[in-house]
Amino acid sequence: MLEKILLLLSLSLSVAEGLCKPGVGEAYKVRFSIKTALGDQAYPWNKNEMFLFRAALAFAMRDFTNGEEFGVSDIHPCNETQRVSFWFVVTRPNTMDLVDKGTVEMAIKKSRNRINGAFLLTDKTLEFDGIYPTLAAPVSPDTPPWLIVFGVVMGAVSVGIIALLVYPLVQRKLKKNMDADDEDSDEETGVKTAENGANDGIYNSTFSDDERFTQM
Amino acid sequence: MRLVLPNPGLDLRIPNYEDLEKMEKEDGDRPKWDNKAQYILTCVGFCVGIGNVWRFPYLCQTHGGGAFLIPYVILLVLEGLPLLLLEFGIGQRLRKGSVGVWRAINPYLTGVGIASMLVSLLIGLYYNTLIAWIMWYLFNSFQGPLPWTQCPLNDNRTGFISECQQSSTVDYYFYRVTLNASASITDSGGLQWPIVICLLAAWTVICICYIRGISTSGKAVYVTALLPYVVLAIFLIRGLTLKGAMNGVKYLFTPDVDELMNPTTWLDAGAQVFYAFSLAWGGLISFSSYNPVHNNCMQDAVILTIITGLTSIYAATVTYTVIGFRATDKYDTCISENIRMLLNGFELPEDSITASNYNAALHHLNSSNPDTVFGLDIKTCDMQKLLSEGVEGTGLAFIVFTEAITKMPGSPAWSVLFFIMLLCLGLSTLFGNIEGVVVPLKDLNLFPKKWPQEALTGVTCLVSFIICLLFAQQSGLYWLTLFDNFAGSIPLLTIGLTEMIAVVYIYGIDRFNEDIKFMIGKKPCIFWQISLRFTSPLILLVILVFYLVTQAQQELTYLVWDPDYDEFPTLASVPYPSWINVVIFVLAGIPSLVVPVYALCRLVFVRCKKKMKPEKDINQI
16 A cells, blocks of 8 residues: 555656656746855755745745645756756646646746745845846836925025125115215214215226227 | 237237226226135136046046156146236236237237137037036935936836846936937937026026126135035045045056157147136136236246146046946956856856856866857956046046946935036136126127126026027037037137237237236246247147147047947947038137138228228318
8 A cells, every 4th residue: 555655656756757847838947046145144055945945836826826725746846956046847736737837927926025035035036037027116206306406506596696686776775874864964063074075085087098999 | 039010009008007006006996806815716716627527537548647647747837837827917917808908909809809709608608508417417416316326117117128228327317318319410309308497507506606797706616616626535535445446546547658659649638738727718818807916927827737737637536536446346247247147057056156266267167168158148347448438528427427426325425426516617617708708798898888797697698598508409419519529629729829929929028028027026037938939839839730630631420329229329420411511610610710800800991991081081171
């Protein structure tokens, strides 16, 4: 009895290994770059890690097909290399029928983050040959930040221009008021002191010769 | 040496020494510098521009590194220094802007001033467009991650847009997002609105800084002239701590003495000195005319020369630390990529090939399995080639530097600092530029006399903004390169040469010597005599002739950004359309020809007037 079971198992295993042919049919290639991702904290690749991979993939298949009870034995790896890369095929639970590539691809795409997380890797360091990761769109804020900065700069410049244009007008007005006050106080005292006249002498340009150009 | 052309009536046209002393004591309505530091900073800002950051390091590196400093310093002293003294001296003595000065020396020479004004205007137009681009990048630096770090995704989100994928994120951002460059100069496309807005910002900033002439711009230069030095220092410290910085600096300064035998080295050094000092723009003459009469202009010329020379070397060092860092980073990425391909192709364990044993491993694999290695398409990683990549002009600032900044930690801060520095460098040059446009316009009485300075500045900026919209089109980049090549080269050399001849042989070098003696207290020594009379005009003449010869021989082509080109992302070299010759004539020919044409017109006008006058006398009798 025992021998029969053993015979059946080995048969199924050999059949399964026959199913997994690199580059043919429904097989996918996986590549792990653990040392690149984790450096000093890299874990060594061994049979336990392979078991985790098969379990993770079985989970992905279950999750995608919504209940079909895929197990670890339905994931068949082969051609493992030192690079840590290997091929694998997926069979339907309790049968030897291969699951088509499209379904496997969609299942992996759906649970990609979970599979990556199980191995502490990323889309770049755990590669499935032929399955391209959907890229995250670049963050674009609602108001482009450059418009905000532009607004600030233009605001400051406009305030500056208005200030520079208005300031002399305001000064002139104040001076006129002050002069009017001074004249009132002078009329009372009746004395025109030297200070009022001599400081603001008017430059009489009649006597300086500005136009030295010969006539055309 | 008494070679002076006859110049009647000169004494009537210029103030004599007593008048100068009187003007000195009285407070005229001519603007004045608040203090000497403002004047020096304005001149330093004018001379030290973006060219020091993106033209000089490239020239230094292509013409033999450290050895290039020899022709540069020699020509700085023989060509730059005398011309500086000439412009400072004549401006301070005659106390007028560029048109006024040449009109005073001889009314037939007014054309020189007009040419200076036209050249300043044309250069100012495209220079401010560069400022607008710099502002665009500055405004966009206030976000993390910087917008030029990532490509936008394509429609089905599996990859990036092909144009971006084939070139690089920074290329795409500059040519597509910022400029939306069309594929040829004839294909003008529409206006690029972000650029229009930035142009508006640029012209408004210039307007407010120069709104009252030097009384406002003199305050602004305290920031715009000094801030670049501070930022360069910060970048120097940051640069030297980056990996691979010393590769860049070594590459820059490794001398190659054979280059000194090459005449183009000397030509390029001469041209760089001439343009770096912003000579013949008219701005320096204007600035010196606001000085007190007894200001020591000889000392100023020497100080300015030393500062410009040292700043060029300083900026070159900083630039090349960053370039070295970028090249090293790209080299490391290239090697890692090759290692990855080898590991994947040969299914070897991860740590078997590292950067240190890469060459040995590649050699071993190539000898054992050459076909597989060939099939993998391994690229050769060449450090020298990476160091020499696209490191001049807009390519340096907007592509190489922006890429390097994205790799530094805290990139938005570095980006902001870098573009503020470029902005300040550009603005301080533009102050001199706009001085060289507004003051001649005032002297030529093209504006009504009642208008205040604010109105003059405002109108000039508004008209320039409208003309600048030419550069905001999709073909704007090609127009800018056209202006850069033709408006700023030959006319300036012609004007510079004419200035020297005018002062030395028409105004009279003896009179000039006396003026310097009156203003400073001592006559210029033998070095100045020889260089002003012979060496400087000769050098300028040689450079001008060579320039004309090389330009005439060159085929008129330009580089375009064309995604459909076979060798994209390399820029395609395309011939100009035939109507471009008219444009080139307007840009280069008209300013150069204004000098003789104005003299001729005046001659004809005077002759006609003389003929009419005797007739009038006869009629009166």
